[in-house]
Amino acid sequence: MHHTPFILVTGGAGYIGSHTVAALLSTTNYRILSVDNYSNSTPDTYSRIEQATGKKPEYLQADLADAAQVEELFRNYPGITGIIHFAAYKSVPESVHKPVEYYRNNMNSLLNVLEAGAAHGVKQFIFSSSCSIYGNISTLPVNENTTPATAESPYAYTKVLGERVLSDFAASGTALKSVALRYFNPVGAWPGGLLGELPNQRPNNLVPMITQTAIGKIAEMKVFGNDYPTRDGTCIRDYIHVCDIAEAHVLALNHLMNTPQAPAYDVFNLGSGSGVTVLEAIETFEKVSHQKLTYTIAPRRAGDVTAIYSDSRKALEILQWKPLRSIEEMMHSAWQWECRLAGKMAV
Numbered sequence: 350m351h352h353t354p355f356i357l358v359t360g361g362a363g364y365i366g367s368h369t370v371a372a373l374l375s376t377t378n379y380r381i382l383s384v385d386n387y388s389n390s391t392p393d394t395y396s397r398i399e400q401a402t403g404k405k406p407e408y409l410q411a412d413l414a415d416a417a418q419v420e421e422l423f424r425n426y427p428g429i430t431g432i433i434h435f436a437a438y439k440s441v442p443e444s445v446h447k448p449v450e451y452y453r454n455n456m457n458s459l460l461n462v463l464e465a466g467a468a469h470g471v472k473q474f475i476f477s478s479s480c481s482i483y484g485n486i487s488t489l490p491v492n493e494n495t496t497p498a499t500a501e502s503p504y505a506y507t508k509v510l511g512e513r514v515l516s517d518f519a520a521s522g523t524a525l526k527s528v529a530l531r532y533f534n535p536v537g538a539w540p541g542g543l544l545g546e547l548p549n550q551r552p553n554n555l556v557p558m559i560t561q562t563a564i565g566k567i568a569e570m571k572v573f574g575n576d577y578p579t580r581d582g583t584c585i586r587d588y589i590h591v592c593d594i595a596e597a598h599v600l601a602l603n604h605l606m607n608t609p610q611a612p613a614y615d616v617f618n619l620g621s622g623s624g625v626t627v628l629e630a631i632e633t634f635e636k637v638s639h640q641k642l643t644y645t646i647a648p649r650r651a652g653d654v655t656a657i658y659s660d661s662r663k664a665l666e667i668l669q670w671k672p673l674r675s676i677e678e679m680m681h682s683a684w685q686w687e688c689r690l691a692g693k694m695a696v
């Protein structure tokens with residue numbers, strides 16, 4: 350007999366989780382349960398998901414770093430078939446100051462969810478990894494066979510370890526298969542700015558910095574370094590629309606469900622495949638938003654790599670994943686979200 354898949358999304362109230370829940374609700378008939386402790390989000394997200402898709406997931410508040418709460422969750426929701434595990438702390442600079450909290454939260458939640466999930470019959474597991482596992486790499490673009498340099502932060506190390514846990518678990522003969530998705534720089538928001546990234550601290554990332562400057566939350570933004578060996582002297586990153594990232598999760602999940610010969614563990618880069626400089630990103634934002642940004646050039650920031658971008662051909666070949674949205678759409682939707690947060694209309 351064929352049952353409807355029942356998918357647990359951990360961290361489903363967060364930025365990428367909420368877009369993935371929305372993608373699942375709008376493109377599948379799967380039963381969706383989001384579990385979050387709202388350490389970096391709020392349950393209001395579920396109403397926004399409903400606005401965006403016409404559907405609301407089931408949801409539950411729990412701390413996944415607590416094994417007892419995870420065991421109780423699986424007892425109360427029998428029949429979960431797959432897990433998409435987003436729940437983690439994600440700030441690189443914060444992880445440098447609070448390494449123990451990062452290792453505890455990110456490792457314990459993964460170990461708890463993986464162990465209890467497998468014990469309760471879960472067959473598919475998708476893990477949020479990151480391009481930060483590649484460290485300061487100089488061979489570009491990076492693909493999944495590129496030997497990573499050393500991880501630069503406790504945060505990045507939690508992803509290195511997470512991948513290792515999944516590959517060791519796969520080798521132990523479990524019936525659970527897993528995929529690690531290494532996101533490059535997810536940006537942008539659901540069309541119309543209905544869902545987006547809720548910044549609870551001063552942002553360290555370029556796109557939230559841009560939109561917050563344009564809306565007036567930040568007086569003047571800084572471009573960190575214009576003396577890098579790149580075409581305009583500023584750093585190069587691989588920005589990828591969060592809706593493209595969300596769709597990759599649906600594809601990866603379906604791939605594991607429908608491909609008996611899929612390996613027990615696999616890993617995929619998710620990037621656009623092309624690099625954009627900081628100044629190019631600013632220029633694109635100004636063009637699509639009709640806003641003029643004030644910025645100054647500041648010294649380089651410690652820990653920033655000069656350039657990184659992805660070779661994502663493996664995801665295309667095996668998952669049939671192709672990023673569909675342009676840098677203009679990333680900037681435009683991010684701006685719509687910022688305006689919606691401020692109660693203003695975007696252009």
Ligand SMILES: NC(=O)c1ccc[n+]([C@@H]2O[C@H](COP(=O)([O-])OP(=O)(O)OC[C@H]3O[C@@H](n4cnc5c(N)ncnc54)[C@H](O)[C@@H]3O)[C@@H](O)[C@H]2O)c1
Nearest residue numbers: 360363364365385386387388389390413414436437477479
């Ligand atoms: N946003 C990025 O740039 C990026 C890049 C690469 C990888 N990732 C990874 O993708 C995942 C999702 O990132 P995001 O940007 O959506 O972050 P987010 O902070 O918006 O979402 C994470 C969610 O997990 C929840 N959470 C954290 N610890 C929890 C716990 N112990 N129990 C229950 N819930 C918990 C938070 O409340 C939050 O809602 C994370 O694993 C992150 O490390 C993010």
